[in-house]
Amino acid sequence: MEFAELIKTTKVENVVLSWPGLQPVKGTLCVTSHHLLLSSQPGGNGAQSQVELWLLIRNVDAIEKRFASASGTLVLKCKDLKVLQLEIPGMEECLNVASSIEALSSMESVTMTYPFFYRPQSMKLENGWQRHVTEQYFQQIAADTAVWRLSYINEDFGVSPSYPPAAIVPAAADDEGVRKSARFRQGGRFPALSYYHKKNGTAMLRSSQPLVGPNRKRCREDEQLLAAVLEGGYRGFILDTRSAQAAKQAQMMGGGKEHRSAYPRWKRLHRPLERGRPLQESFIKLVEACNDPSHNMDRWLSRLEASRWLSHVKEGLSAACLAAQCMEREEACVLVHGAEGTDTTLLVTSLAQVILDPDCRTLAGFQALLEREWIQAGHPFRLRCARSAYSHARFKQEAPQFLLFLDCIWQLGRQFPFSLEFGESLLLLLFEHSYASPYGTFLGNNEKERKLCEVKEKTHSLWPWLISEKQKFLNPLYARNPLVIWPSVEPQSVPLWQGLFLRWVRSSCYLDEAWAEIQQIAKTMQND
Numbered sequence: 144m145e146f147a148e149l150i151k152t153t154k155v156e157n158v159v160l161s162w163p164g165l166q167p168v169k170g171t172l173c174v175t176s177h178h179l180l181l182s183s184q185p186g187g188n189g190a191q192s193q194v195e196l197w198l199l200i201r202n203v204d205a206i207e208k209r210f211a212s213a214s215g216t217l218v219l220k221c222k223d224l225k226v227l228q229l230e231i232p233g234m235e236e237c238l239n240v241a242s243s244i245e246a247l248s249s250m251e252s253v254t255m256t257y258p259f260f261y262r263p264q265s266m267k268l269e270n271g272w273q274r275h276v277t278e279q280y281f282q283q284i285a286a287d288t289a290v291w292r293l294s295y296i297n298e299d300f301g302v303s304p305s306y307p308p309a310a311i312v313p314a315a316a317d318d319e320g321v322r323k324s325a326r327f328r329q330g331g332r333f334p335a336l337s338y339y340h341k342k343n344g345t346a347m348l349r350s351s352q353p354l355v356g357p358n359r360k361r362c363r364e365d366e367q368l369l370a371a372v373l374e375g376g377y378r379g380f381i382l383d384t385r386s387a388q389a390a391k392q393a394q395m396m397g398g399g400k401e402h403r404s405a406y407p408r409w410k411r412l413h414r415p416l417e418r419g420r421p422l423q424e425s426f427i428k429l430v431e432a433c434n435d436p437s438h439n440m441d442r443w444l445s446r447l448e449a450s451r452w453l454s455h456v457k458e459g460l461s462a463a464c465l466a467a468q469c470m471e472r473e474e475a476c477v478l479v480h481g482a483e484g485t486d487t488t489l490l491v492t493s494l495a496q497v498i499l500d501p502d503c504r505t506l507a508g509f510q511a512l513l514e515r516e517w518i519q520a521g522h523p524f525r526l527r528c529a530r531s532a533y534s535h536a537r538f539k540q541e542a543p544q545f546l547l548f549l550d551c552i553w554q555l556g557r558q559f560p561f562s563l564e565f566g567e568s569l570l571l572l573l574f575e576h577s578y579a580s581p582y583g584t585f586l587g588n589n590e591k592e593r594k595l596c597e598v599k600e601k602t603h604s605l606w607p608w609l610i611s612e613k614q615k616f617l618n619p620l621y622a623r624n625p626l627v628i629w630p631s632v633e634p635q636s637v638p639l640w641q642g643l644f645l646r647w648v649r650s651s652c653y654l655d656e657a658w659a660e661i662q663q664i665a666k667t668m669q670n671d
Contacts, residue, residue, distance in 0.1 A: 146176035146255075149246040152239035159230040160196060163647055168194045172229065174243050177201070177257040179219075181229075198227070201257060202579035203248040205533040206241055210234055217241055220533035222578035224430060225647045253525065253592070258583040258602035271604035273514040277309040280515060284339045290314050290374065291336060291346075296321055300591040303331030305485060305521030307590045311336035313371035320364040327354055327362035329398060332484045334368055337492040337516065340499060345470040346372060347477045349492050349520070351484035352390075355399030366405050369478065377476050379409040380469045384462065384481035384488060386415035393482060409478070414462040416487040417455055419542050425451045426543045430532035433644045447639065457632045459551050462487075463494030464629065471499060471627055485521050486544045492516055494551055501625050505564045506613060510606055513573075517545065523588035528578045545577050553640050555630055562624040567642050569609075569616040574643065576605055 158172040160181050170183035183194040198219070207218040215237025219227040231237040250256070281293050292314040297306050302325045312321055312335060325333040332351035339346050354360065373379050381401055383390055390400045390413070401409065417425070432438075432446035447453070469475045477495075481487045493516040502508040518524075526540040534541075549570045556563045556570075577585045583602025587593040609616070630636070639645075 146247070149250075150174050150176070150243045152236055152243060155231055155233075155236050155240060157232050160194075161228040161230070163226065168196075170194070172231070172240070174240060174247075176247065177260065179244070196227075199257060199579050199581070200244055200247045203244055204531045205535055206244060208237070208241055210237070215241075217244075219244070222528075222531035222533075223575045224532065224644070226434070253586055253596050253598075254601075256586070257581050258586060258598075261581040261603060263603065266603050266607060268600065268603060271607035271610075272599045273511070273519075273604075273606070274599065275309075276511060276514045276519060277307055277311065280511070281309075281311050284311070284336075287341055288339070288344065291339070294318055294321055296325075297331075300594075303333070303521075304591050305330055305483075305523075305589040306332060306335070307519040307521075313368060313374075315371035315374065316364075316368045320368060323362060323364035324368050327360075327365045328352070328484075329354060330483055330485075332480075332521075333365070334372070334478055337479070337520075338496050338500070340470045342471070343474045344375070345377060345474055345476050347466060347470060347479065347492055347495060348372065349484060349488050350478060350480045351488075352393060352398045352480055352482050353401055354397055355394055355402065356397045357395055359402060361402075361405050369401075369406055369409060372476050372478075373408050378473065379406075379476045379478065380473075381406070381409050381411045382462065382466055382469070382477055382479045382491065383411060383413050384416045384479065384491060385413065387413050389415065398482060412465065414458070414465055414491075416458055416462055416481070416490065417451075418481070418486045418544060420537075420539050422455060422542045422544065422547065425455060426546070427532045428452075429644060433648055436648075453634075453637050453639065455547055456550050456554060457634070457637050459487075459490050459494065459547055460554060460630055460637070461632050462491045463498060463551070464632070466491055466495040467498045467627065467629075470495075485523060486527075486542065489516050489520055489522050490544060490548050490551075493548060497552060497555060498629070499627055501562075501623055504562055504624070504628075506569070506616065509565060509569075510609070517548075518584065519590055521589040524577060524585045525588045525592070528585070531578055546574055549574055550640050550643075553642075554637055555628060556618070557638075558630050558636065559624070559628045560618075561620050561622045562628050563618055564621045564623075565616050566618040571643060571646070572609070572616070580605065582608070 153174055155172045157169060158181060160168045168183045170181050173180040177200055179198040179200060181196040202221045202223060203219050204222045205220040209216040214230060214232045215234050217229045217237060231240060278293060284291055291311050294310050294312045295308060296302050296318045297310060298308045302322060321333055325331040329351040334348045334350040337347045337349045383400060393399055428450035429452040432450060466477050466479060469477045479488050479491045493512055496503045496512060503512045527542050527544055530536060530541050553567060553570050576582060582605040583598045584605040586598050587596060
C-alpha cells in the first residue's frame with residue numbers, strides 16, 4: 144500500500160496548535176507519510192518568531208475528536224505522554240486529517256516505518272551498529288577465566304528465535320548438550336551468561352522457565368549445564384520472578400520450575416514481579432492521575448498509590464538487590480528467570496549489573512548493557528511498546544517493562560547523584576525512542592526479526608547520534624565510584640519520577656535553569 148492512499152488531506156490552512164505551557168500558534172498543517180508539520184503563518188502570531196512543529200506520526204497513541212458547527216478539534220495524545228490540540232477549520236478537513244493520522248500511525252509493517260526512510264546527511268548507515276557485543280563482552284571475561292566459552296549454536300536462530308546468534312555458556316557444556324537444554328526451556332532460552340562478577344568469580348545467568356510439566360520431566364543436559372556453573376565450589380540461587388503459586392500453575396500448563404532433587408546445589412528464591420497487562424494498567428492509571436488537575440493533595444496521593452507504579456519500581460529494585468547480594472555478599476552464582484525470560488528477567492539482570500559494576504554506570508557501559516541485556520537478549524520492543532498509556536486499544540502484549548527499568552535507573556541516579564556518568568536527559572531520550580524513533584535501534588522483537596527486516600543494513604543506529612551529542616546527557620557531578628551502590632527501597636526513598644510523568648503537565652523551566660547552572664559551575668571547576 145502506498146502512503147498517498149492513506150493521506151486524505153495533505154495541507155490545511157489556519158490550523159491552531161495548542162500545547163500546555165505555550166501560547167496557541169496559528170499556521171499551516173501538512174500531513175506527510177511519517178510526520179505532521181505545522182508552520183506558523185508569518186506575522187500571524189503577533190511578535191513571536193515563526194514556530195515549527197515536527198511530530199512523528201508513529202508517536203501518536205490516541206486521537207480524540209471534538210466538533211463544533213464549522214470546525215473540529217483533534218486532541219493528539221502521544222506515546223511520550225505529550226498532549227497536543229489542533230483546531231482545524233471545516234469538519235470534513237478535520238475528519239480527513241484524523242483518518243490519515245490513524246491510518247499512518249497504526250501501520251503494522253516494520254519496513255514502512257520512518258527509520259527505513261530517515262537519511263541524515265551526516266551519518267552512514269553502517270556506522271554504530273553493535274554487531275558483536277556478546278563477543279566483545281566475552282573477550283573481557285576470557286582474560287580472567289577459562290571456564291566460559293562462546294557458543295554459536297543459535298547462529299541461524301534455529302535453537303531460540305529470541306536469543307542472539309552468540310551466547311556465553313560454561314566451557315564444560317558442549318553444543319549438543321546446550322541444544323538439549325534449549326529444548327527443555329520455553330522458547331529455547333537456555334541458561335546463558337548475563338554477567339561475570341570479576342571480584343569473586345561468580346556469575347549471573349538468564350533463561351526461561353523449564354518445561355517440566357505435570358509429569359515432572361527432567362533434562363540431564365540442562366542439569367549438567369547448571370552444575371557446571373557451580374564448579375569450583377560455588378553455591379547457586381535460582382531467582383524466579385514469579386510467585387511460588389504462579390510457578391506451580393505454570394507447571395500444569397507445561398512449564399514450571401527446577402526441582403530441588405534434580406538441581407541439588409541450587410536454592411530457589413521467589414521475587415514476584417508484575418508484567419504484561421497488570422503493569423500496563425498501572426502505567427495507564429498513573430498517567431491518568433498525573434493529567435487530572437481537579438483533585439486535591441489527598442486525592443492525588445490516593446490515586447498515585449492506587450496505580451501501584453511505585454510499588455513496581457520498589458519491587459524491581461528489591462529483586463535486583465537480592466541478585467546482587469547473592470553475588471557480592473554470599474559469593475554465589477545466580478540464575479534469573481520467570482516464564483518467557485524476556486521481561487522481568489532482563490529487568491533484574493540489567494539492574495543488578497548497574498548496582499554491582501561501575502563500568503555499567505558510564506555512558507558507554509550503559510549503552511553496551513542496553514544492547515546486551517535488552518536489545519540483543521530479546522526484549523520484544525515491537526510488542527511491548529506498540530502503544531503507550533493513552534491508547535484506547537487494549538492488547539495483552541503491551542507493557543512498559545523497559546520504562547520501569549529506566550525509572551529504576553532514575554531512582555539509582557537520584558540516590559547516588561555522583562555515581563552515574565549520565566543524567567535524566569538520557570533516560571528521557573531512551574523512553575521516547577523506545578516507543579517512536581527515526582532510528583532502528585529499538586525496532587523488532589529480537590535479532591532474528593531485525594535480520595529478516597535488514598534493520599542494520601537499512602536504518603541508522605541511535606548510538607552514533609547519541610555519542611555526537613553526549614555532552615547533553617552527561618552528569619556534571621559524576622565521579623567514578625568503584626563500590627557497589629545499594630539503593631534504599633523504603634517508600635520515602637522511591638518518589639515519583641516527575642521529570643517524566645509530570646514533564647508535560649507543569650513547567651520545568653526552573654529545574655532546567657538550575658541544571659544548566661550546575662553544568663556551568665562544573666565546567667568552570669574542571670577548567671580551573
